[in-house]
Amino acid sequence: MALVGAAGFYLFLYGFGSPVAATYALFSAVALAGLSRIPGTGPQRAATVLRLVPVCLLLVVVGTFLSVRTWSAVAGMLVIGFALAFAAVGGPRPAGAGPGLQLLYILPSFPPYDPHSLGARLIGTTAGLALLVLAERYLFPEPAPPSYRELAARAAGTAAHCARELAAPPYALSPDSDGRARAAGTGLRSLKVPEADRPAGPGVRDRALTHTGLAARTLLSRLSALHGPPDGTGEVLRGVARLAEHTADELAPRTGPRTAPGKAPGPGSGSGDAYGELARARARLAAAPAGPAAPAVLRRDAAALEVADAALTMATAASLAVGGRTAADRVLPGRFWYARTPAPLLWWHRIRGHAGRRSVFFQNAVRIALALAAARLIAGLDTLPHGFWAMLATLSLTRTTVGETWGTIRVALVGTFAGALLTAAVLTVVGPHTAVYAVILPVWMLFAFTVGPVRGVGWAQGLFTVLVAMVFAQLAPATWRLAGVRMLDVLIGSLIGGAFGLLAWPRGAHDELGRAVAGLLRRAAETVVATSASVAAGPVGEGAVAGRGYRSLRHALILAESAYAQFQSEPARFGAAVPRPAGPDWQAALMAGHHTLWGADRLTAPPAAPAPFAAALGPEPAEGLTGLGDRVAGRMLLVSAHLDPGGDGPPVPALRDPAYRGFAAEPPGAPRRYYAAVSWLDSLMTDLERVTAPEGGTR
Template identity: 65%
Template sequence: MVAAAGFYLFRYGLDRPVAATYALFAAVALGGLAKIPGTGRQRAATALRLLPVCWLLVVVGTFLSVRTWSAVVGMLAVGFALAFAAVGGPRPAGAAPGLQLLYILPSFPPYAPSTLGERLIGTTTGLAFFIAAEALIFPEPGPPSYRSRAAHAADAAAHCATLLTTPPYALTDDEIRAAWESSGSLRSLTVPEAERPAGPGMRDRALAHTGLATRTLLSRLAQLPAPPDGRPGLEVTAVLQTVAELATATAACLRAGPSPVVPHENLVKARAHLSAVSAGPVPTGAPDLPPAVLRRHAAVLEIADAALAVATAADLAVHGRHATVDSGKGRFWYAGTWAPVLWWHRLRGHAGRRSVFFQNAVRIALALTAARLVAGVDTLPQGFWATLATLTLTRTTMDETWHTIRLALAGTLAGALVTAGALSLAGTDTAVYAVVLPVWMLFAFTVGPVKGVGWAQGLFTVLVALVFAQLAPPTWRLAEVRVLDVLVGSAIGAVFGVLAWPRGAHDELRQAMAELLRRAAEIVVATGASVAGGGAVSAPSGVPGHRSLQRAVVLAESAYAQFQCEPTPFGGPARRPAPRTVDWQATLMAGHHTLWGSERLLTPPLIRLGPAAAESVSVLGERVAGRMLLVSAALDPGSDTPTGPIPLIGPVLEQAVTEPSGAPRLYYATVSWLGSLMADLTRMARGGPGPGQGPRAP
């Protein structure tokens, strides 16, 4: 409706064929080629914000089309910039193909800057119709937002913490299963694309941090064992009660309530008191705390730390710069940072050949540039369609590209035959094309996306002929030109599909996850050595390899997101997938847990451990790091070890030496952290709760 309204308004109402062309293709660009996620109102809001970008692309494309070399250089720069903008989240990524089309259209001859006004008027009208239609016609109910999901999970955490303060002071299997389900609702695969907090801004980063910290909190609560003597202790009960209060206040904050300042401060005090009781000197005549109690204290302190992180991140996500909960530094480094700086951090993190966003941007930019060069140098008739074919048919893997090209060529050939017959029968009677076009548009835009790329290309071939038959005297050779253009564009897409990272995100996912575990292993060893030697660091960045692990986490997350967008090719051999039993989310959580735990344990002042405790911590750290390297070697496609199913890791962290007597709390906190990393490795290898684990693996 939008495409037809804009086209007929200018073509027959105002006799402006240039404006008619741009009105139609503006609607096709953002309404058909672009895949902006979200409801109609969300897509309308995104398109409204992109309107200045659309104007700029039309202006730049118009003036750069004066020479082939300037158009080619512009295609390279604009093509890379628009594709690389996908690092900004699902909405920029979805809009990028449509924006590419709005630059491609004016970058081809004729060089007619005098028609720029008509081009902009047509583009604006088409987009205005599209925005109005998306916002007003067939309104869709909005799915639960990520904030509401996080609030629900925080309520679940509050419920779990409350249950842990009453007999039997441990969660039942049903309650653990409920915690698992609440945690799973925050996984990116269960969240609609438009609701995922994937942007580089402070609020999006904080909301993503909220989800990850909430999953950590639920995991730690579910793993907390019952007290060894049946009595949790007043200090432990006080911490868990305050955790429940803070989780409830955090859920209210996520529902646009006030900042959880007071509960946050209360938990800080309760946590400090438990830490002092666990680490402080034993009063004269009082028995020493047994190791089982100290281990439970360490686990409860980790729960408190996760709850504090949830509250701080949620306050930043809701109130931004007006957040009142003290965020400190370290893990909340982005708090108070200007948006341009955060964008720079995101772009710099992906400016390398290991980033799948960088790979995709280079691939599509080079392919579009080659198509524009061929169209300009060889004076390819209707070269615009060859470039558009390159844009729509290039895929991230060679298997997908070849399969897509075969279907597209078959569909285009069928559409060309229909077009040739229709043009021969109707001749120059534009009234026939004017009547048929709206009906064919409805058919093409409805059936094409459902039936696949072959149908879409065939139906679009006929649609193009119906449009251009109303702009210039038609001949049957228009169908021939369309087939030639698609053939050239497909060939260019196939060439760059072979030359530029032909396996897509598959190998990059394994490589990125393997690198993540290697970097995490380095930090585990360095942290264990620092704890054993009593050496604190002034900032998280002082831990050897900390920044490298941060970047490895970013690249692993982007590779995982890209991998989810690559379906198994139809027909022919399937790609070599990473093991299906691998829980990639657990792999990412292991990276984050390594960063957070290292930061917490190395906060000064550190207590110097005795010889036995220091030896135990060092050996246990090396053992966990060894497990990480074992899994890393199984995942790495470039290692000497053949890739395949990763080894199963037992959830129990065996003691390296006899447990030292009289060890300080720091020892048990370190062992608890290492044990949680072993639990992550267990979930990673088994893809979730495995045999013998039951539901205790959220």
């Protein structure tokens, strides 16, 4: 930042005599390298900035022409401010770049209204961004962490090893293998993956890679829980091992896919053969008559079928992640609904899913857009000198919770006051001798950009106050009064940010997470009841769940995951050095939602898909399954009422009633379909136990 900012500023100010271009070159670097928090290594950040160059230039053009009137500048700030903040729905990179893009619109939205200087503004912005891209790409190279695709490949390889171990004596995982499986599954959690490598975008490849990670985590979890002699499941486990090996090869970036690029798993390639073999082995096991088999054997068979389903899902999702839309030819709809959907429609799905007051992305966008518009209105009506400093303070100090916002403001005002005192002293002593500022500025830049982020917001504001004074003292004559103007602007911007932090969703994601997870569990309970009834009704009822209720559960899961992601970034109280107190295990609740979706999809496969459970349940198994589904759904509703901040649900008691457990009642003559459904319900009950367990934590 110091090198790029100083190089661009001095090149245009002293080399070409253009203070306008110099200002824009400097603040372009400050915007996208300082105010922005673009994740990733240097080359990754450089690629992101390069893609954003047209957007930056467009913002400068629009800001220049809308600044002619206060009302047009305020309207533009409201609309563009919301759009740039709401772009966070596209993933960590748009979210990280948002504040910097806001600054590049704020800078030209103030008088003087001078469209004739637009060329100099664009030249300065372009030069600053070009220097930033080169510096990010080539200076101070950083080691790249493993990508999510590599982590998924390792998880698939670990699953292959575990499946082979379970298929051979002693038919159990060794402690080392079990630890490796748990570590590989935990490594795919989003909080364990660097932001730049999280597949959080709305496109086919990102969605498929997310799907791959979820399937791999489910596969490893189910393999860890499998035990006992394989009997009839040995063929399935060997098929899982082979398919997982091919999936690991396909995902490994250096070895490349074994399948031809652009083809989903199918006959004619290594992974296709493995996929077909496992699908046939799963179908044979599912169609085998239960006969006189002991309930323990049927339970293990049901667990093996879940393992096979997770492996097949992982392989298909991995092919989509590698091949993109070209690999969607043989993918069935349902859980891979996004495979053939055009990219604009996928973006529309993402935007529509968050276009409501229950989305934390929507809440944050409304909060910052209103605060920036109010700051621009006050700056325009009161003709506040250097008014963009007030908007910059609003932008940089507003947080997602009112407590964190006011805590940040208190520290920032103290730092700004100290910086203003030092600025007044420097301007008084140095006076109009710009050569002194020109010599000191690069050193101060390096000091400010190094110490500020390390020491916190107070230091950052104080050091930046001195920095901007040195910059503007070279652009025009300045006196000690400039320090007072800076202090006034930061105070006004801070008060505006604090006011809107208080008025607009002051508790951030805390309450919204509880509401979202409570809604997720309510939707999951509806799906559990519908799925249990559908399975109990036999083949005629298949596919009944993959309708409106299925889509509402998926939408509830999206809102809960976004609220959980923001919740992780919000401290319990500003400046607290202690972790949050123990509370609900939100991650377990999210996994319960995923497991509900996957189980419902597997047990109620559409008629076009090869349904592995075709036998109808008898009266007694059907009644038992329906009752068990109702109990699991009731438990979900009880946990939901307990988590909802707007409800008055009682504490959730521990599960001591054996009737809640899936295999407590085993009706004689129950087919495999019954055991598969009960195994799914039993895993959901395990998830629910974790949600409210005393040792659970918010992380």
